Amino acid sequence: MNESPVIAAVTGLTVEVDGRVLVDRVSFRIRAGTVTALVGASGSGKTTTGLALLGEYPPGARVTGEVTVPGTRTGYVPQHPAAVLNPVRRTGALLSDLARQQVQDLPRRRRRPAARQRVAQALADAQLAADEVLGRYPHQLSGGQQQRVVLAQALLQGARLIVADEPTTGQDALTGRRITGRLAAAAGRGIAVLLLSHDLDVVRELADEVLVMRGGRVVEQGPAHRILDAPAHPWTAELLAGPRTLPYADPGHTGAELLTVRGLTARHRNGGTRVPVLSVDRLTLRRGECLALVGRSGSGKTTLARCLVGLHRDHTGQILLDGAALPRSLRDRGREQTAAVQYVFQDARAAFDEHRPVLDQVARTAVRLRGAGRQEAAAEARRVLADLGLDEALVRRPPGRLSGGELQRAALARALLARPRVLVCDEITSGLDPVTRRSLLDLLAELMRRQDGPAVLLITHDLDTAAPATRLAVLDGGRVVEEGPAAELLNSPRHPFTVSLVGASRKWGPAVRP
Structure with a gap:
């Protein structure tokens, strides 16, 4: 002892x-x-x-x-x-x-x-x-x-x-x-x-x-x-049970190219200098598929996500939806374009107004982006939140009264009320316990397999979460270094960085104390 x-x-x-x-x-x-x-x-x-x-x-x-x-x-x-x-x-x-x-x-x-x-x-x-x-x-x-x-x-x-x-x-x-x-x-x-x-x-x-x-x-x-x-x-x-293994999307229902990134270079300001942090020659997402984006922290994954939804304007190149260019800034996108590409933030707490009930903020999406009536929007919000395991008594509270995992599920519900065609999920399972994570990913798969379900860009550090995706893209140093079928890349990675990433994700033994 x-x-x-x-x-x-x-x-x-x-x-x-x-x-x-x-x-x-x-x-x-x-x-x-x-x-x-x-x-x-x-x-x-x-x-x-x-x-x-x-x-x-x-x-x-x-x-x-x-x-x-x-x-x-x-x-x-x-x-x-x-x-x-x-x-x-x-x-x-x-x-x-x-x-x-x-x-x-x-x-x-x-x-x-x-x-x-x-x-x-x-x-x-x-x-x-x-x-x-x-x-x-x-x-x-x-x-x-x-x-x-x-x-x-x-x-x-x-x-x-x-x-x-x-x-x-x-x-x-x-x-x-x-x-x-x-x-x-x-x-x-x-x-x-x-x-x-x-x-x-x-x-x-x-x-x-x-x-x-x-x-x-x-x-x-x-x-x-x-x-x-x-x-x-x-x-x-139950907590110790294994991760999801069934594919998120139905491979037989993959359709035409839906979202295309072409010649994109994004920059951040560091002091007075604009520093390139991301360079993507071409990346595509097809209807009905799930593309998992993995890479080291700081490799540009979230910057790419923010470019897709119009939150990072300092970039060149094109982002196309059904072949039509999307404006770089969210402010310049119409209601239909905004609803079509929705973002679920990694930091869900920062994405909510701390003074308003969560239910009201989720319902507001349907009012603002789809023109739904307030009562209709509130009823739909309650249904979607309940599907995600959040009861009405809980979501009538302000965000500060919910746990991080509960807020992440509420953030997903808010994006779903826009009925998006593309859903960008940025580390949406990172604050969830294994049981809730499996439940959330099962729900995401159910949504994708519906006739009008969204295509999903799943940004994750967890390779168990990435494994059931249709395709996998690996970012390193702001560039896509490897891309292909998820199962193939995870079982037989070719690029040295992917090899190291897969190797580091293997089950660990007890830490050695100095």
């Missing part, structure tokens, strides 16, 4: 809001140099429990029990990193400020070089290249880069306990493996980690202790190897 000192203790924690119990009598201890993992479905209470260690609770919460973190500096890596990054400050300025706070005891002449060294070390520990992030604002970073910047912040602040909420969400397999290696290294240095994760491969790699949550309660708890290899509770066994 690990006899390292207890860094934090939770005893009988119960959190209740408006009569709804979010966390129900949860107890556990976290020791220095160990990783404790909370796993379970979206809305099971993982994030509420993790935030309790930071002394944060939902507005109006009634809290009983005890949370003890004696004299420990706690860092937080949230599921939606954009929410904790200052949008008007460049990454370099933000990290430098934190580093300077840590070197105030040094002689003045040594502070600046010491702060620079700390920033460089934190970036290296978080697997970030300084020239890619320091001059950029948060919105110019990919979701994976944002997450690693927040991890660098926690390391800079000298945290002895890190609460990591889905730290590999939005990460490709190569980067995800390096991040788990960094968290394992932190534990090796005596830092305690509370890991909240849907990625059971990451849990298997990192965790010493696992707590399985459902409906706010811990239904199973124990050493990671026992919980993951021989689960005793039926819900744990």
